[in-house]
Amino acid sequence: MSERGGAGTGAAFEKFVRLIARLRGPDGCPWDREQTHKSIRAATIEEAYEVLEAIDQGDDQELAGELGDLLLQVVFHSQIAAEQSRFTIDDVVARVADKMVRRHPHVFGDVEAETPKEVLRNWEASKAAERAWKGKGTGDEDSMLDSVSKSLPAVMEAFQMSEKVARVGFDWPSSTAVLTKLDEETLELKDAVARHPAAAPAIEEEVGDLLFVAVNAARLLGVDPESALKAANRKFRRRFRHVEERLRESGRTPADSTLDEMDALWNEAKEREG
Numbered sequence: 421m422s423e424r425g426g427a428g429t430g431a432a433f434e435k436f437v438r439l440i441a442r443l444r445g446p447d448g449c450p451w452d453r454e455q456t457h458k459s460i461r462a463a464t465i466e467e468a469y470e471v472l473e474a475i476d477q478g479d480d481q482e483l484a485g486e487l488g489d490l491l492l493q494v495v496f497h498s499q500i501a502a503e504q505s506r507f508t509i510d511d512v513v514a515r516v517a518d519k520m521v522r523r524h525p526h527v528f529g530d531v532e533a534e535t536p537k538e539v540l541r542n543w544e545a546s547k548a549a550e551r552a553w554k555g556k557g558t559g560d561e562d563s564m565l566d567s568v569s570k571s572l573p574a575v576m577e578a579f580q581m582s583e584k585v586a587r588v589g590f591d592w593p594s595s596t597a598v599l600t601k602l603d604e605e606t607l608e609l610k611d612a613v614a615r616h617p618a619a620a621p622a623i624e625e626e627v628g629d630l631l632f633v634a635v636n637a638a639r640l641l642g643v644d645p646e647s648a649l650k651a652a653n654r655k656f657r658r659r660f661r662h663v664e665e666r667l668r669e670s671g672r673t674p675a676d677s678t679l680d681e682m683d684a685l686w687n688e689a690k691e692r693e694g
Contacts, residue, residue: 437509440495444503457500464493476647522546540587564588575646578635586639595640602637605630662689 443452467490474483498509523546526533533539544564568580585591592598609626616622638645663685667677674682 436491437495437499440492440499441502444499452496455496455500457497460493460496464490464497467493472647473650476650522550537587544584544587573646574631575635575649578632579639579645582636582639592636592640595637598633598637598640602630602633605633658693659686659689662686662692 443449445453467486471483471486471490474486494512495509498507498512502508521528523543524539525531525546526539526542531542533542547567548564564584565581568577568584570577572580582591592601605626609623609630612620612622612626635645638648663682664674666685666688667673667681
C-alpha cells in the first residue's frame with residue numbers, strides 16, 4: 421500500500437487540477453470544453469452511487485478508483501466555475517476546511533463532547549448558529565431539516581431527516597418501539613387496502629408511512645437502509661438470473677413458464693446460497 425501525504429499530496433492534487441484545466445482549455449478536449457454544471461449533474465450523482473457500491477463490495481481498489489471519479493466531478497465543477505470567475509477549487513477546499521473547524525469546537529475550541537451523541541448535538545447547534553448568522557435562522561419557516569436536500573432519493577432523505585431530529589432527542593426510545601410502530605403501519609396499510617380500490621391516495625399514503633418507519637427501524641438497528649436495500653436488490657438480481665439460466669437450459673423464458681416453476685427455481689437459488 422502506498423503512503424503519501426503532506427507536500428506529496430498537495431503536489432498531486434495541484435497536478436490533477438491543472439490537468440482538468442487543460443482539458444477545458446482551448447487546446448483541450450472538445451467534449452470536456454462544452455460541458456456545464458447541468459450537463460454533468462447526472463454523472464456526479466452516478467459517481468457518488470458507485471462509491472457506495474464499492475464500499476458495499478469491500479473492494480479497496482475499486483473504492484480508490486471510484487473516489488477518484490468522484491473527485492474528478494468536484495474538480496470539474498470547480499473548474500467550470502473558475503472560468504466564469506465565480507469560485508475556484510481553492511475556495512471549495514477553504515470553505516469545507518473552515519466548516520470542519522467550526523463544527524468541531526470540541527477539537528479546535530473549548531467545547532466538551534465526550535460521546536458521539538454529544539458531538540452530533542453540538543454539530544446541529546453549530547449549524548443552527550450558522551443559519552442564524554447567514555440570516556436564515558430568524559424566519560418562522562426556518563427548520564433544521566432545511567439542510568436535507570429534497571432532491572435526495574426518498575430512502576436517503578428519510579434516513580437523513582430522521583437522523584437529524586434524533587440528534588436533538590426526537591426519536592423512538594428503542595428499536596423495539598419502532599418495530600411495534602412498523603407492525604401498526606402494516607395493519608393500517610391492510611385496513612386501507614380493504615377499504616379502498618388499488619392505487620387510491622389513502623393506500624399510497626399508508627405505503628409511504630410504512631416505508632418511512634422501516635427506514636427508521638433500520639437506523640435504530642444500526643443498519644444503513646440504502647445499503648441494505650441495495651444488497652437486497654443484488655440478491656434479487658442473482659436469484660432471478662439463476663431462474664432465467666435454468667429455464668434457458670430447457671429452451672424457455674420466464675414468460676413461457678408458470679409461477680410455480682419459477683418459484684421452484686427461485687428456492688433452488690436460495691438453497692445454493694445457503
